Amino acid sequence: MVAQFGEQVRSALKVRGISxxxxxxxxxxxxxxxxxxxxxxxxxxxxxxxxxDRLLGAEGSVVGLAASLTPDDxxxxxxxxxxxxxxxxxxxxxxxxxxAAQRRLDDAVGAAPLIHPTEAQxxxxxxxxxxARGPHRDALLGVVAEYVQFAGWLHASAGNYVxxxxxxxxxxxxxxxxxxxxxxxxxxxFRGYIARRQGRPTAVARWFDAAYRTPGAHAAQRMGDAAQxxxxxxxxxxHETAKRLLGEAGRLAxxxxxxxPGTAYWLxxxxxRLSLGLAHLGMAEYSTAADHLRSGLDGLxxxxxxxxxxxxxxxxxxxxESAR
Numbered sequence: 001m002v003a004q005f006g007e008q009v010r011s012a013l014k015v016r017g018i019s020x021x022x023x024x025x026x027x028x029x030x031x032x033x034x035x036x037x038x039x040x041x042x043x044x045x046x047x048x049x050x051x052x053d054r055l056l057g058a059e060g061s062v063v064g065l066a067a068s069l070t071p072d073d074x075x076x077x078x079x080x081x082x083x084x085x086x087x088x089x090x091x092x093x094x095x096x097x098x099x100a101a102q103r104r105l106d107d108a109v110g111a112a113p114l115i116h117p118t119e120a121q122x123x124x125x126x127x128x129x130x131x132a133r134g135p136h137r138d139a140l141l142g143v144v145a146e147y148v149q150f151a152g153w154l155h156a157s158a159g160n161y162v163x164x165x166x167x168x169x170x171x172x173x174x175x176x177x178x179x180x181x182x183x184x185x186x187x188x189x190f191r192g193y194i195a196r197r198q199g200r201p202t203a204v205a206r207w208f209d210a211a212y213r214t215p216g217a218h219a220a221q222r223m224g225d226a227a228q229x230x231x232x233x234x235x236x237x238x239h240e241t242a243k244r245l246l247g248e249a250g251r252l253a254x255x256x257x258x259x260x261p262g263t264a265y266w267l268x269x270x271x272x273r274l275s276l277g278l279a280h281l282g283m284a285e286y287s288t289a290a291d292h293l294r295s296g297l298d299g300l301x302x303x304x305x306x307x308x309x310x311x312x313x314x315x316x317x318x319x320x321e322s323a324r
Contacts, residue, residue: 003040004117005066008105010038011113012056027051058108059303061101068094068101081124084131092139095125099147100262106150107266110308111157118151138178145174146263149187156194157308164194181216182261188214189225196228197312205232212245219255220267226252227275234282246279270299274313281316286324293317 013023020038024031029048036042044052044066053062073094080091098121106114129137129144152167168187175183188211195203208229212222230245253272260267277292293316304310 006038006040007117008113009052009062012109015110015112016056023055026055056109061105061108061303065101065105068097081128084128085133087132087134087136087140089136089139092136092143096143099143099150103150107304107307111154115154115158118154122147122151141174141178142180145171145178145180145183148174149183153190156190161194181214182218182221182263185211185214185217185221186264192228201232201235205229205236208232218261219252219258220260221264223249223252223256224267224272224275227279230279231282239283242283270296278316281320286320290317290320290324293320
């Protein structure tokens, strides 16, 4: 776990164009010590974790990742991997905590630094799921489904669409096996995201419509999926269908204000305005689209302001403002 922390932070520094020696200079730390930490040979001190967080502009995400890697949790996970028949709930919760911290880190530092360590962790949790026995296997199944989904998202965000699609297909299958409608809907949503990035409106409409209709999806997911499906239909010239879906998204707004599921924590009312903005842009309602997109971007929490995925919405805002 210490090695994974070091690898993720080292990769994030590399993406920022900062060498270990340069990081040590900026942080006023001994380069040899920092090298040991970032190569997984020594645990970081709390002070170093905070300074790395500030250096990367991670808004607490590096601190959260370090906090998720406690010695007790490491021990529980290691024991479960060594003896999967004795899997306990604490180990499952520890894995879920690590995954949650990584998802927040993605918002702050981007997908590229996280792909390799996440793929390595994914192999481990899949093997654990294969060999696990006992009453906590079902809980582990949900965590593994989310791990697979997250790996798919990272590849999608980085533009690796083939790898992303393979992971997301598996994520739907695992989510269905686990009976987790929220996870299944989110994996389908990410398939829609890929289609949108590829400029395929038919697939945009298909995948977001499927996510919207997935049994067990949260109201916040269904609202965003309806709006994004509306964008696809609008681009296909099916404006009546697009208007109907936008109306359905609006009727879900009150229920969508409830706390979203932890596996889709970003679905705040401000984020929903981004999806609405894309829908109105698809319908050539440029002023309305620009208002939604600007408000949505302005309302994002600090750690998401520089997220890779915001580039799409900033480009859409520019398009809407140019056309209004």
